[in-house]
Amino acid sequence: MSGATVTVVGAGIVGVSSALWLQRAGFVVTLIDSGAVGEGASFGNAGNISPGSVVPYLIPGIWKQAPGWLLNPEGPLAVRPGYFLKVLPWLMTAVKSAGEEAALRTSRAMHALHGGTLEAYDALTRGTEAEGLIELSGQLFVSEKPNAAAGSALAQRMRAEAGVKTVPLDWMEIRELEPSLAPIFKSGMLLPNNGRCKNPHQMVKSLAAVAERNGATILRGKVTGFQTEGKTVRAILIDGVAKPVERVVIAAGAASSALTENLGTPLPLEAERGYHITIADPGVAPRLPVTHTDCKFVCSPMNMGLRLAGTAEFGGLDAAPNWQRAELLKTQAQRMFPGVKLDKVSRWSGNRPSLPDGLPVLGTAPKFDNAFFAFGNSHFGMSAGPVMGKVIAEIVAGKKPSIDVSPFSTSRFGG
Ligand SMILES: Cc1cc2nc3c(=O)[nH]c(=O)nc-3n(C[C@H](O)[C@H](O)[C@H](O)COP(=O)(O)OP(=O)(O)OC[C@H]3O[C@@H](n4cnc5c(N)ncnc54)[C@H](O)[C@@H]3O)c2cc1C
Numbered sequence: 179m180s181g182a183t184v185t186v187v188g189a190g191i192v193g194v195s196s197a198l199w200l201q202r203a204g205f206v207v208t209l210i211d212s213g214a215v216g217e218g219a220s221f222g223n224a225g226n227i228s229p230g231s232v233v234p235y236l237i238p239g240i241w242k243q244a245p246g247w248l249l250n251p252e253g254p255l256a257v258r259p260g261y262f263l264k265v266l267p268w269l270m271t272a273v274k275s276a277g278e279e280a281a282l283r284t285s286r287a288m289h290a291l292h293g294g295t296l297e298a299y300d301a302l303t304r305g306t307e308a309e310g311l312i313e314l315s316g317q318l319f320v321s322e323k324p325n326a327a328a329g330s331a332l333a334q335r336m337r338a339e340a341g342v343k344t345v346p347l348d349w350m351e352i353r354e355l356e357p358s359l360a361p362i363f364k365s366g367m368l369l370p371n372n373g374r375c376k377n378p379h380q381m382v383k384s385l386a387a388v389a390e391r392n393g394a395t396i397l398r399g400k401v402t403g404f405q406t407e408g409k410t411v412r413a414i415l416i417d418g419v420a421k422p423v424e425r426v427v428i429a430a431g432a433a434s435s436a437l438t439e440n441l442g443t444p445l446p447l448e449a450e451r452g453y454h455i456t457i458a459d460p461g462v463a464p465r466l467p468v469t470h471t472d473c474k475f476v477c478s479p480m481n482m483g484l485r486l487a488g489t490a491e492f493g494g495l496d497a498a499p500n501w502q503r504a505e506l507l508k509t510q511a512q513r514m515f516p517g518v519k520l521d522k523v524s525r526w527s528g529n530r531p532s533l534p535d536g537l538p539v540l541g542t543a544p545k546f547d548n549a550f551f552a553f554g555n556s557h558f559g560m561s562a563g564p565v566m567g568k569v570i571a572e573i574v575a576g577k578k579p580s581i582d583v584s585p586f587s588t589s590r591f592g593g
Contacts (some may be wrong), residue, residue: 181590182349182448182564184574185399185414185423187437188430190220191382191560192552196427197568198302199387205425209386210416212400216382218431219559222454222485222526224476225375226467227299227312228561230342231292234536235332235557236276236286241451252506254474265492268448271534278332284536285336291538291562293340294374298564308384310376313538315415315466316576317372318347318356320363327365327471334576355463360516374467376481380559392584403431403440403483409547413442425574427544429549429566432495432529433552443593449495449529449553453504454487455511456480462515473510482499484518486511499527533591538571540586551588 182201186193189211204575209215249252275284296314302307321327328334328346337344347366352359355368365541375381390396399416404426406412413420428437437449460483467478477487486507491500506526511518531554533539538554552570555562565581572579588593 191563194385199571227373230341265323275535289340290581432531450532451491458483460484461519
């Protein structure tokens, strides 16, 4: 592959991981982002690095809970007024994906994508400034209800089938493991083989710096279209100006579908807005990430302080943030961590790239031989990113991918 070039659109965790794996495969890489490196969804996620994430959100039972969440202004799910009809087809497809058989298929695909995340991070970070940003901390799931933290029987079956180790905890064991938590939790589950990223933004910036040192060119500009000839993409348009390309990888997160549509493959990608607050000097120090399974948000210790992240809000890619949802996280922080100090709180919102069956798109563009798609990891992209990058580099290099990529084909949406 010596001298062959690839242009990667999007410098989030998926794009920078792709760049590094492509370099290892011998390609010369250009990485383009409309903003600064790592300032999309990869900036503000909860940093849960989860080989054991094998339970989809779309699972039997969710549609019984969802109306209650939607009606509760403090609930974990929201659709902006005026956006409901727009998102309805997406929601209808999501309903179909939440049947038992479909959910089990999704779970197996998630296992293939997430199972190797720690090894993939290790391969990319070893000997670099990003080494040490990932820790095998374990993750704690807690519920204020008895026997609830492990989820449904199906969720437990999915973890068992994937060989994910879990340790059930009663209220006293939760207290022993994480004394900073309020004594309100009645059931818990420890996933000892999951981990955390201590600073997701720093991770993406460091990996991009490694790629640059290895010879990558990093450009700032918005990809607005393509010049094509037959089944070949000849050039990308950066802010309207043509730049010739030999191969192009679309890894533009929640904005990817505008680009794939330009390449003849419209996809039902939605921006699933999430929020975080990061509390500097919180005065409490949880040892490991804690997921409140009733309220669906994560509290993660990070180098910058304590981060609370969550919420799924549908309102379109360009909707202004509703900061009220971030304010709710402050109330949650006070309830979960007695004595937490909220003097230094920053807030953020970002768009998860979400397809209605909960899986990403990963593979060659259906209408072009030299264009490739790698996006759509919704709630799990910080975990999936380094594996997505490895697999897309294998595909670009014409090798057999190391995981079965058929569940990630565009053909599931008729593409
Ligand atoms: C609140 C919240 C909490 C989360 N917690 C976790 C977690 O704990 N664990 C986990 O695994 N995942 C988590 N996620 C999900 C994870 O953050 C995302 O799935 C992941 O960051 C997506 O990465 P990406 O590289 O695909 O997209 P992004 O990070 O969004 O990167 C895409 C990049 O493409 C650029 N771009 C877009 N359009 C163009 C264009 N036309 N031209 C040029 N550049 C363009 C953007 O500027 C952006 O930098 C969370 C997400 C949110 C919102």
